[in-house]
Amino acid sequence: MQMRSDIQLTALIRAMKDVVIPAIDPANRLAIEQSQLVLGMLALMQKQLPMQFRFDRDELSRLLRTADRLAEACAAEPGLSETIRALADVQQPARQRFAAATVDPSELYGDVVGLREAIGALVTRAGDAASPALMSQIERHVLDLSREQLLRDRALMAPQGWEPGLPAVETLLEAVR
Incomplete structure (x- = not known):
């Protein structure tokens, strides 16, 4: 189970190139054409995905600016009040969200990776230096984190249909909002 979209897209592109397209009957031109279309769209998505947040934020900034200009231009027209x-x-609310959306998702993910590594280093070092009582406490904290994260990971992948009955990932993420 791989959750990161960039890795999923890479795997899909490779599967199309290495397995699916070579298995298509060369006489089936429509299938070849459509598989090339799928491959091209996956490659395009792979390029676009990293900049989608910045793209949306850029559009929102221009929409807000245009809305301000239009409201100012139309302010004197009583029929438009x-x-x-x-x-x-x-x-x-759009202006508030725009102001709050200052961190790029790649920076956020970088922080996630950095904290994973730092926590792992602390736990590893504590294994060499900490008392059994402290190690028991550390173990509880790490297991709590793992249990919560695993549930979210599984819920995120639930639309694949492998594991019915999981809570909606949106409900698990609401606490962060």
Whole structure:
């Protein structure tokens, strides 16, 4: 089970190139054409995925700027006052989310990886130096983290259909919001 989209896409592209496309009957031109289309779309997704957050943030900034300009230009028109208020009602939360969205997801993931490594190093070092009582406490904390993360990992992959009955990943992530 691999959760990271970049790794999933790499695996899918490789499977298409190394297994699926070579297995297609050369006489089946439509199948060959469609498999090449799938391969091309996967490669495009692989390129686009890392910049999707920045792309969305860029669009949101331009939409907010345009909404400000339009509201200012239309402010004196009495027939548009209700629509301008409705626009402002959408702008306010969008502006707050835009201001809060300053960290790029790659930086966030870098922090995740860094903490995993640092926690692993601490646990390894504690295994050499800590008392049995402290090691028992460390073990409880690590097992709690592992249990919580594993549930989220499994729930994230639930749409694949391998493990029915898991809670929706969205409900598990709500506590972070």
